[in-house]
Amino acid sequence: MVELKKFTREEVSRHTAEEDIWIIIDNVVYDMSKFIDMHPGGVFPILEYAGKDATEAFYGMHRQEVLLKYNRYKIGTLEGETAQITIRQPGDNSKVPYAEMSAFLGYKSPYYNDSHFRYQAGLRKICDELKAEAQECDSAGDRPSDEFAKKLGQHHLLAAHVGPGPWLHNIILPGNVPGKEYDYFHDMITHQEFARWGTSGLVAGLTGGMTISLPTILNYGKPALKEKLVPLLLSGEKRMSLAITEPYTGSDVASIRTNAKKVEGGYLVNGVKKWITTGRFANYFATAVKTEKGISMLLIERQDGVETKAIKTAYSPSAGTAYVTFENVFVPDANLLGVEDQGFRVVLSVNFNHERFMLIAQSVSAARNAVEECFKWAMQRKVFGKRLIEQPVIRNKLAKMIASVESCQTWTENIAYQMNHMNYAEQADKLAGPIGLLKYHATRMMHDVADDACQIFGGRALTKTGMGKYIEDLQRTYKFNAILGGSEEIMADLGVRQAIKKFPADARL
Ligand code: HEM
DSSP states (O other): OOOOEEEOHHHHTTOEETTEEEEEETTEEEEOTTTGGGOTTOHHHHHHTTTSBOHHHHHHHOOTHHHHHTGGGEEEEETTOOOSSOOOOTTOOOOSTTSSOGGGGTOOOSSOOHHHHHHHHHHHHHHHHHHHHHHHHHHHTOOOOHHHHHHHHHTTHHHHHTOSSGGGTTOEEGGGEEGGGOOHHHHHHHHHHHHTTSOHHHHIIIIIHHHHHHHHHHHHSOHHHHHHHHHHHHTTSSOEEEEOOOSSOSSOGGGOOOEEEEETTEEEEEEEEEEETTGGGOSEEEEEEEETTEEEEEEEEOOTTEEEEEOOOSSOGGGOOEEEEEEEEEEEGGGEESSTTBHHHHHHHTOHHHHHHHHHHHHHHHHHHHHHHHHHHHHHOEETTEEGGGSHHHHHHHHHHHHHHHHHHHHHHHHHHHHHTSOHHHHHHHTHHHHHHHHHHHHHHHHHHHHHHHHHHGGGGGOSSSTTHHHHHHHHHHHHHHHTTSOHHHHHHHHHHHHHHTSOTTOOO
16 A cells, blocks of 8 residues: 655645645545536635645535545645544444444344344445445436346345345355345345445335345246246346236225236236336336236236336336336236236235335334434534534434334344244234334334434435435435335234234223
């Protein structure tokens, strides 16, 4: 590594002309001469700090990542002074209180073992390294590239999104974790780490559609279909969507109108599907159709007669949310998933418990990220000569945010523990209600956290780049988790109805 030059503060103070302008941030000296005319904040703010220490002013207006991006203007460090501010490196866990799950901040936990810690550390590094690319794609609204999807595939992270199961058994996951060890705590960590990107649209587009649709092939696909498609989907070479909802019907699967007419060797499908995540760029659609005596599930490959149109939603077009039209599309018998007219079973294999668990983990993580953002901002932002954190109203908002995030995390961990120790049938019997209630609670929590975080960040929470960019994403997109995978009202009602079923007939006040 090249040793940086050492300067005294007095030496820096002599570089104040526009064509020869130096500034100090922490213990580092930057030469702004070539950058000043390109500075997005204009020439004047930099001129004001010419030759001076701009640390406090800089951190009042920029995220730390700006320094990493413009590292090339660094020319030296201050003689005899050490850094007071740590520059976060890819893979680092935060040391800010409540910014990580407590077990990852040195607190005791009955749940986590070495495999979970190793996995989180390995995954954090990968996610941090891919973060800038993910954020660029999400804000441009682009289709996540094949190269990007394949990077996830190479680390087996598409397979990890689907949850614990045999598809992970012969692979090694980040942190050198054998896939066989992958349990619902690893799974929770997967969804939490990806949520830290603050790109809910892109994550939905890259992983969401596949996570909820692939189980239909894994559980009900014919062996030849499975053998051919699963490797392509888990490596990121192909994309897949679940196509159930229609303009006429959301959760009410029985009322779908997309129709499959039996013809020789297969089916002829006609109909429309709406709100299909990943649909705009999916190669395959696990599609609910009406057949002669019931609902069936067909795997439809993109071909002539399949049209996908983007639906403009509040989150990034990278989600690939689509309106899908099937017009006289021939689907061979080999692509029937499960048994004709018994598609409900296949729909159930999508495992709504797992989908909801994923949404819960993402919600808690996005809210926890907001806690860290707000805590840092409140500590460094000065208004009327005082740091924000010195205002009791700000501390009160932070307290509410922290308490609600921690309570949701603790409940999520309890659910993960139950999922680890119950088979599918027991989970379906005992956990549908609690998971429904937790999803309802987690997204209500997100609503409150997004609201408080916005008030703490002010106008910056309404700005897509800069200091408040994560808060802006949270407040614009948190409603997706409150609606997708079962709306809050349905989740809350499901929780209580399940509890009523288990209410003892002999219980009285
Ligand atoms: C290494 C030195 C610096 C670099 C690389 C840099 C870079 C940037 C960048 C990339 C932005 C756009 C940020 C965004 O959208 O979030 C920005 C905005 C800005 N910068 Fe700097 N900057 C530097 C130093 C300074 C200093 C010393 C000041 C003095 C106070 C300053 C004041 C501003 C202001 C006022 C804005 C606009 C902020 C806003 O819209 O809220 N910058 N700077």
